[in-house]
Amino acid sequence: MEHKQDKTLLTDLYQLTMLASYHDNNKGEDTATFDLFIRKLPEDWGYFIANGIEDAIDYITSLKFSESDIEYLRKQEFFKPEFIKYLKDFKFEGDVCAVKEGTLIFPNQPIMRVSAKRSQAQFVESALLNMINFQTMITSKTNRIVNAAKEAKIVDYGLRRAQEEDAAMKGARATYIGGAIGTSNVKAGKDYGIKILGTQAHSFIMSFPSELEAFRAYAKTFPNKGTLLIDTYDTIQGAKNAAIVAKELEKQGDRLSAVRLDSGDLCDLSKKVREILDKEGLHYVNIVASNDLNEYKIEELRKNGAKITGYGVGTEMITAKPVAAVPGVYKLVEDNDGAKIKLSAEKKTYPGKKQVYRMAGADGKYSHDILGLDFEPIEGTPLLEKVVKQGKRVTARRSLEEIRQYALDNASRLPDHLKEVKVARHYEMKISEGLSKLIDNLTDKYGNGGK
């Protein structure tokens, strides 16, 4: 997997000013624990699928200021020479627990828990959030779309609308983990081994004297795996032209793979095109569709009986529009003074080193979770596991296929009501006895609003 070695300065300046002040005040050497979690589900959503963990581990374990980083920081007016010197040997030496990439996650559950010297544990906040917020959002959004499509396949068409290259790349990987079967993004195919898929643009059809000639030219090059875009001029005529070419291919022992719709009433057109193809015995030719799709539109198409077996989804899957960002945060939950709590209703934080315990019913479906303290004797499967110990990775890398399979197995155990496009009733998370007591004690201690 691609990994940039130069993410150390990919941080908010306040991480460096805090680090400098901790250093200056001998405050950075004690141990602190931070939780990374997402506060809230977007409207209509019922769950997240955690992603970005692998990149986060790579980032944490390779943190190092390069000489040019140091030189840049020295030139700023912010920092004292002792601090600049201190940065030269700065690295992450602590422990990290995280859920497996592909794990179902609900609001306020730690996706990652970082325990290290305060200086080190604080510093990694910005980059971790940058990776995990985006990748988790896209995998979750994709899985919603996959749910809506049921048997139909989803393909990532998002490159041109992705928020720059990394979003297209990490996004393609995230959609694959979330259940897409492939991507149009060739570089993602190369770097991650994801299946690549593609058809042609209207400009290709318009580059030939007629649609039929364009179809024949394409079929000549791809006699056995061609998909023909049939809506450039008139979709019904396009389907008839595609059928002509498919029959010509049959004569030479080849098979047209599919036709693509990209405009108009996709449901109605798919039925008419299916009829045209079937009348010619072309039952094997699939109909795929694209055009600003999302989970709501795909569900409607399915419910209305659209004859579509595959969807290319672009903008809304790769950007999670209109959500665009999930509110992942990174909060201090414990230090040498004990567990920490934030009491404001708006920005509540659960204190202490915690674990998520997941319960399943007799049918194998997840029934509820318990948010408890680490090592509290609670039934259920604990989700957080040690991934970094004293600055070193201690968990095996899994292949993308393993991660995807794990994510889809996880998703298959969701209660059905959470797979709806508009989720009305949320998953239950209980607070353990141990955590409840801790909250009560801290509320008594800090409840007067500051010290």
Add this chain to the structure above:
Amino acid sequence: MEHKQDKTLLTDLYQLTMLASYHDNNKGEDTATFDLFIRKLPEDWGYFIANGIEDAIDYITSLKFSESDIEYLRKQEFFKPEFIKYLKDFKFEGDVCAVKEGTLIFPNQPIMRVSAKRSQAQFVESALLNMINFQTMITSKTNRIVNAAKEAKIVDYGLRRAQEEDAAMKGARATYIGGAIGTSNVKAGKDYGIKILGTQAHSFIMSFPSELEAFRAYAKTFPNKGTLLIDTYDTIQGAKNAAIVAKELEKQGDRLSAVRLDSGDLCDLSKKVREILDKEGLHYVNIVASNDLNEYKIEELRKNGAKITGYGVGTEMITAKPVAAVPGVYKLVEDNDGAKIKLSAEKKTYPGKKQVYRMAGADGKYSHDILGLDFEPIEGTPLLEKVVKQGKRVTARRSLEEIRQYALDNASRLPDHLKEVKVARHYEMKISEGLSKLIDNLTDKYGNGGK
């Protein structure tokens, strides 16, 4: 400026399948012209500021399949050996016209016009859209926020919510061009020379026995450029504590720079905090604010007299939430057969090689544009200029400061009604006589819906 040399495979597979089929059918060698333009403004928006052009030029002029790219493509089942061989020497040898980075742009105006062998002109579509869609969106969104803030300054706080690293980096650059005065993103500071700004997190305050001790610790490290976050426990008490520390700093000849609000009723709190600071003679201490801000909230704060001189804006500026993507497209407008037109109401395309002519009134403000044919004798300033000739860059690189200044000069010439947060009346674009005639002729020719 950072430039990745490996964007050649950052393309949709259909660009390669079309390329293969053009090659197979001797169709790729004639000349074709494509326009890159944005179909529509997002709701409430009145204009775009074009961005991403510099990256686009770098991409086009360095296009080359690496050996490992070739090897990857060879292993796929799609392509014939002759085509794989052809890719080895594939490069861009055509011409590109573009508007300057920072130019005001309206729907259906070409931001870029690419004329080259059909194969080459087609191939660059996906990556160009990936860069220009995002960077243009973020610069435009930022400028809207800057308009709303008027005298108050805008700073990019978006790293943690950006859609991965490139979005944070190119996004920071885009916000700077759009009028932000700096960024919290240290790597963007290093790579682009943008001013970096930062304060501290609540976790910093919580790491000391009391807020006052935390403020003193921070002021010790940054006696002359400190901003103190005052809302961790109680904002009013926080302001009083900040005033105590500011007076202590005064005694040693130093000055507190600002206090930051990050929750609650920012308008009301800013007035109360201003009063507390002013009572102590701390008129020079600024009040800055953050907390899920956008142009609508900032305008309301300003109109209600909030005493805030700077805003840190995160999520909504760096993702342009809820817009998340603008509908930039890349369409064939001319080839050896003449000008091309698409007539569907939904996806109209203006035919031919075009130019945008911009008119200004006596007050220097832009009055309207004329979309005309290239070299049509029309008054007004032509916006598209040659940037690549026969595959080589022919335009000088401008510094980021020059680009920003150009963008802000451009924006200052917008009619006032387009600077509103909710734009009710749009900018006028007329169609030239020459272009009108061309459209009429082509409509007669192709108007029957296909050939």
